[in-house]
Amino acid sequence: MLCVGPGGVGKTTNAAALALHAAKVHGRKVAVVTIDPARRLAQALGIDPVEQAQGSESRASDLVALSSEDLGLPEGARLDALILDGGRVFDTIVRECASDAASAQSILDSRIYQAMAERLSGALEFAAMARVQMLLDAGEHDLIVLDTPPTANAMDFLEAPSRIRELIDNPGARLLAGTGRIGARILGLGTSVLTRTLEAMGGGAFIRDLGTFLREISGVLQEFTRRGGDFEQALRSPSTGVLLVTAATTFSVREAGVFLDQLDDYGLNIDAVVLNRLEPKLPAPPQRDAVEAALDSAGLDARAQARAWSVYDGAQAQGRASEAAVATIAAQRPGVRIWAAPRYPEPPDTLPALVKLGASIFGE
Template identity: 60%
Template sequence: MAETTSTVFQDRRLVLCVGPGGVGKTTCAAALGLHAAAQGRRVVVVTIDPARRLAQALGLESCTPGEVVPVVREPGVHLDALILDGAKVFESIVRDNASTAQTAETILNSRMYQATAQRLSGALEFAAMARVQMLVDAGAHDLIVLDTPPTANAIDFLDAPKRVRELIDNPGARLLAGTGRFGARILGLGSSVLSKTLETIGGGQFIGDLGVFLREFADVLEEFHRRGGNFEQLLRSRATGVLLVTSASTFSVREAEAFSSQLAAYGLRVDAVVLNRIDKTVPEPPPKHQLEAVLRSGAAASPVAADTPGVDQVQRIYTAYAGARALGERTRRSIEAISSSRANLQVWTASRRADPPDTLPELRELGAEIFG
């Protein structure tokens, strides 16, 4: 495993860290960012909700979500971090892409906008992709590491921008917005039975407000895509790669293989897999008579009297040792399974630690172990 991040990710501007929850994905994303920064790249790690001590290590504990925060400024090392704030991302999209400042204020003050930005399915994922697009356009970083939002399905995350657009573009939305064939007829006639019925259900000017919001917000999104390009094109370009983080358990490996196949079918490049918190392979245990001899010599040398080791004591040691060997063997099989699942797939490993790395020196150590 001699390849380093400079080899695997050297032509990437965006690396998506994906994987199931609870496997140390955010920690690995931070370690990757720090390791790449140490190689001379200007890096920003975009995360969602880091653990408190990891946020503290990255200098994010007391920062304002949505702001890029400098983490390391040393000679040749430039690392920033950002906690994603979906509401702020949407607000910046509206302010930057609305036709006028008044239109922006109208959208932002709309009840529909506030409900959409907070509760729309896929809104957080869309905001993550939008924020990445903004960082790419800004050009201040050579590498953006995105710790993807926790999700049961990687494709759900990647399809979020399309789902948000479909909400605006679907025929029902266009009808309410007055952009469909019958929209003006329904929304323009005060005596319309349907209009009055819907307004009674929604209250007051609900339907009129909804139509205005959908029309103006659709214009904002169209202008944003026109200026910033297409998320899907960015994801499928050679500028984007994927780091899949998982554990060495049989279930996690199968899940990772399914993730890898889904991502490849979607058109993304899965560059590498990290098997985190692995158990080292241990050698065969010594013969039982040797173990008994060692235990006897240890007991004899002890100032405290000890019983001669019995069969049960030796057997307990052998049982514990067999368990450790089984975990190590499971790791070996997991590495083989992942490596054989896809050609040219880099597989990295990280040892199990008593406590997750949550300081910059510990993240440097983890990055060196995985990527160095």
């Protein structure tokens, strides 16, 4: 299950609530992969962000099993949680897919690799894809909930597999790596014009290091792709669904409509839309004269009464906007289930609050 949507709309919280609901109510074996959750939410899921940042020295696995007793999970159910650590995912791929231990260590020690893992465009999206593929290969869960990276272009995650293929097959990268007949000939000639030019631009040692790195990392990525199978096919399979989380505002609903069209074009199965933090529809106030008489008796002056009317009018408008948002999505997507999540006074970032949120949204 992919939880998608823009940042700041409660997507991570909804992903956690969905995973907890599936384990607690439906008795499923669930893994929830989250992207940079709030500290209290991470702690509610049994993950210490400080410990997570310490990497493999503090824990053998990034997957944390939540206590079945504390959660009240039924027999056979399971809930595992992790905060995605892109660098850790890349390190695991290198160690598992390199041709040998020496090659793996050479890649891990490379400054080029370290910079790529941290700063390469799309690195987080590929790490998310790779971590889910590892969970699929392990086969220990019957539901995996991924809180997809909150990027400006939400399709980045879905396009991560094709980006990796482009990196492997890129003619420039293959040239520098010395793979293929032409690349090997060029890099094998120390006096060639191209080599001298590259050395002048970046230094001979850097060019040789870059070529070695590209050659080694290309083999790692090819091996990972071979083992993992076609991740794009898994995304489009009937067993994969999409939950779009968005806010109940005019702009967010318009943006959601465009994104749903993109998901359709990509061939994904859209299961439901969560319109988060809906405001209740308020009734019309009693007659103004009666209200003002009551406010007078409470000691509110004219200015305070005007503010009270303004606040109520604003709350009514927000309620109407929430109602209109639900109607708009329903009209645009008659075959897609819409779940409405109310706004809570405090963020639902404790286990009881997540249980309550999950029941209110997914309890049907």
